[in-house]
Amino acid sequence: MAFSPDPTRSVDVLVAGAGITGIYQLHRAREAGFSVQVLEAGDGVGGTWYWNRYPGAQFDSESYTYAYLFSSELFDEWEWQEHFAHQPEIERYLNHVVDRFDLRRHIRLGAKMTSAAWDEPSGTWTVVVADGTEFRSRFLVAATGIFSVPYFPDVPGREDFRGEQYHTGRWPTTPVDFAGKRVAVIGTGSSGVQLIPVIAGEVASLTVYQRTPNWCTPLNNAPITSEEQRRLRADFEAMCDTLNTSPSGFLHVPHDRATFDDSYEERLAFFDKMWSSPGFTKLTSHYTDLLFDPAANAAWCEFIAGKIHGIVDDPETAEKLIPKGHRYGEHRPPFVTGYFEAYNNAHVSLVDVKETPMVRVTEKGIQTAEGTREFDIVVWATGWDFGTGALTRMGIRGRRGLALEDRWADGPRTFLGIQTAGFPNFFFPGGPHAAAGNNPRYNGDQVDFITATLSYARDHGYDRIEVDPAAEEEWTAMVDRGATRAPSFGESSYYFGANIPGKPRKYLLNSGGRPKLFKEIAKVIESDYKAFRLSRSASSESSPPRAAEAGAR
Ligand SMILES: Cc1cc2nc3c(=O)[nH]c(=O)nc-3n(C[C@H](O)[C@H](O)[C@H](O)COP(=O)(O)OP(=O)(O)OC[C@H]3O[C@@H](n4cnc5c(N)ncnc54)[C@H](O)[C@@H]3O)c2cc1C
Numbered sequence: 001m002a003f004s005p006d007p008t009r010s011v012d013v014l015v016a017g018a019g020i021t022g023i024y025q026l027h028r029a030r031e032a033g034f035s036v037q038v039l040e041a042g043d044g045v046g047g048t049w050y051w052n053r054y055p056g057a058q059f060d061s062e063s064y065t066y067a068y069l070f071s072s073e074l075f076d077e078w079e080w081q082e083h084f085a086h087q088p089e090i091e092r093y094l095n096h097v098v099d100r101f102d103l104r105r106h107i108r109l110g111a112k113m114t115s116a117a118w119d120e121p122s123g124t125w126t127v128v129v130a131d132g133t134e135f136r137s138r139f140l141v142a143a144t145g146i147f148s149v150p151y152f153p154d155v156p157g158r159e160d161f162r163g164e165q166y167h168t169g170r171w172p173t174t175p176v177d178f179a180g181k182r183v184a185v186i187g188t189g190s191s192g193v194q195l196i197p198v199i200a201g202e203v204a205s206l207t208v209y210q211r212t213p214n215w216c217t218p219l220n221n222a223p224i225t226s227e228e229q230r231r232l233r234a235d236f237e238a239m240c241d242t243l244n245t246s247p248s249g250f251l252h253v254p255h256d257r258a259t260f261d262d263s264y265e266e267r268l269a270f271f272d273k274m275w276s277s278p279g280f281t282k283l284t285s286h287y288t289d290l291l292f293d294p295a296a297n298a299a300w301c302e303f304i305a306g307k308i309h310g311i312v313d314d315p316e317t318a319e320k321l322i323p324k325g326h327r328y329g330e331h332r333p334p335f336v337t338g339y340f341e342a343y344n345n346a347h348v349s350l351v352d353v354k355e356t357p358m359v360r361v362t363e364k365g366i367q368t369a370e371g372t373r374e375f376d377i378v379v380w381a382t383g384w385d386f387g388t389g390a391l392t393r394m395g396i397r398g399r400r401g402l403a404l405e406d407r408w409a410d411g412p413r414t415f416l417g418i419q420t421a422g423f424p425n426f427f428f429p430g431g432p433h434a435a436a437g438n439n440p441r442y443n444g445d446q447v448d449f450i451t452a453t454l455s456y457a458r459d460h461g462y463d464r465i466e467v468d469p470a471a472e473e474e475w476t477a478m479v480d481r482g483a484t485r486a487p488s489f490g491e492s493s494y495y496f497g498a499n500i501p502g503k504p505r506k507y508l509l510n511s512g513g514r515p516k517l518f519k520e521i522a523k524v525i526e527s528d529y530k531a532f533r534l535s536r537s538a539s540s541e542s543s544p545p546r547a548a549e550a551g552a553r
Helices: 020-031 071-077 087-100 190-200 227-234 236-244 264-275 294-311 315-321 439-459 469-482 515-528 538-542
Strands: 008-017 038-039 114-118 125-127 135-141 164-166 182-186 207-209 348-352 358-361 363-370 369-374 376-381 462-466 532-535
Touching: 008 020, 008 125, 008 369, 008 376, 020 135, 071 236, 114 363, 125 348, 135 190, 135 348, 182 190, 182 363, 182 369, 207 538, 227 236, 227 348, 294 315, 315 348, 439 515
Parallel strands: 008 038, 008 135, 164 376, 182 207, 182 376, 207 348
Antiparallel strands: 114 125, 125 135, 358 363, 363 369, 462 532
């Protein structure tokens, strides 16, 4: 199917995004014999781990469970320093992978895709990047991430501020000097709570503007000892087996008891164990009814609230830091190191913007209902247009010019979270309707399946792949149904687009998780890809697109 002598402008597979998913797609597609070009908007590879270089940015997944598993040699040669690595190490790792597998020459950096149009007669995509350069491909894979479009709340005057301001998800590559500065951090989601304790010790003053407190619990990070390194290597195969079959892609062992199976004392001891356990264990190895029984959830929340009061000296501040409007797990739980402790510094203060609304950003600082505070630096830790943000901003036009953002105006419609009807040969691993949990595991499942599908089509003489609308309808209905059942809590989180004014309240993950994905993929393979319409372009039989046609400028 390779149809061009020009390896950069006309390829079998064009991939947008050089994050962990796009890099993997590049590797897999090349391995399968396709010509591939990756277009990456950023000036470096790594996606999330290129853009989010704010102090304290780090994994909430165990490093070795997040890393690629496709090569035991790669696993052997990379020694993660910490159980939960920080951004610099993760970025180094992803660069190492790119070089180790000779992928860099297929990646064009600083190449933001601004449009992609399906050409029906030739069965190809024409893609244009920000500088006007045009590319042509048979298949288009948008590995553009679910946390890649930063969101700024609609506070007037942001452009008036004369000091420095940053979004955590667009952090500069040169270090920001916080020493002795008056700093505002807006937002206390997963990024804000990582950043705050790290800079608290450097700044002259730190004011945290909080809209919604979250159920933060300790990350419990630690360096990986040499004995642990040895065991990780010795147990690699077993670890892969667990990760490749775990519903959420973690190593954590599920618990076998429900909250009220235990006495009050036993429960407290278990909660303490959870509090001291690493990262997402607090969701994945918790009591079996944590997310299903409101009383069970309330017992755990009460325990966390007690811990917050135990750590934070000022009871009023502690009370503000305790979520009131949502249960544990309803929003993505952040994991922290020294976050609550930071508020015991006299120069750190907390403003609850629900009580004291922000009025505007001024030249010198931030005005709230109670007056203005002046700042040297303002940090926006205000999250993302989650799930669909990148895909609906790339100018994707399918059959008869259909715009993806129009097709998804009422929320995404997908099959397996990888394809949508009306957009032949277009795939989006790691987009909306993927599973939830340890990201690279299920994004990797999707990439493996996409690669298998491309290979199947090629091997059977097809060059057009489009999901059957009925299969899409079934998968989308499954996602929507799942969103109304326990453990769903309703629509208060970014999982439903609730952080973005006007965004349709549709569940953006797949509550069936990896088990549902595995089951459906197996069904597709067993049925000889019946969920897809496979066909052959008339023009591809005679005249494949060529580099010259690609209109290189
Ligand atoms: C601070 C932070 C911490 C996180 N921690 C964890 C964790 O511990 N565990 C976990 O499982 N997940 C975590 N995540 C989620 C994380 O996003 C995923 O784990 C993973 O990085 C997704 O990889 P990806 O390649 O799919 O997307 P991304 O890493 O987001 O990469 C997408 C890439 O596409 C590029 N792109 C977007 N639009 C275009 C365009 N139009 N043209 C060209 N390029 C484009 C972007 O520049 C970006 O580089 C975290 C996210 C954040 C923000």
